[in-house]
Amino acid sequence: MSSVFLKLIFTYFAMIFIIILFIFIIIIYTSETNLLPNNSGYIWPVPGFTYISSYFGYRDSPTAGASSYHSGIDIPATEGSDVLSICNGIVTFASWGAGGGYTLVIENNDVSVSYCHLSPIFIVYKNDEIQAGQVISHIGPKNVYGIENNPYRDSYGLPTNGATTGCHLHLTIKKDGKAVNPLEYLSIPN
C-alpha cells in the first residue's frame, strides 16, 4: 500500500520536473536565438532583388558626393519596389537626408538601420513603431525635384535623389553608432 503511494508521489514529482525542464529549455532556446546577430530574424529589405552593386567598405567613389568608404550595401531595384524593414524598431528619421536622398532611419536598442534613396512619398513617420518585414517605403526615383539647393546632380545636370547613379536601396546598419557590414546581419536570399 505504501509503496504504491510512494510510486504515485514519485511519478507526480517526476512529471512536474519534466514540465519545468521543458519550459526552461524553451526559454533558453528562444532567448539565445534573439541574441544571435546572424539569425534569420533579420529580413532581406528588397524582395525580388538580391544583386549587390556595391559592398560595405572601401571602394572607388561612383559619383560626386558618394563616399569612397561605403558605409553600407547597395541593392539595385526597380523604382517603386517594396522596401521592408529588416527588424523591429522605432522610426527616428523620415526626411530628405542629403547624400542619402529621401531616407528612413529605424532604431532598435543599439542597432540603427538607415534606408536611403527612397520614394519621396513617405508611408511611415517619425516615432512610428515598425515590425520586421513591414513595408516601410518604396525604391525611389533617380531624379527628384523640389529640394532647394540640391547639390546632387546626374550627368545631365538634373537633381538626383542623393548621391546616386540609379535606382537602388542603400542600407546602412550601425551597431553602437558604428557602421558594420550589413551582411553580418542579413543573408542574401536564394
Ligand SMILES: [Zn+2]
Ligand atoms: Zn550606397
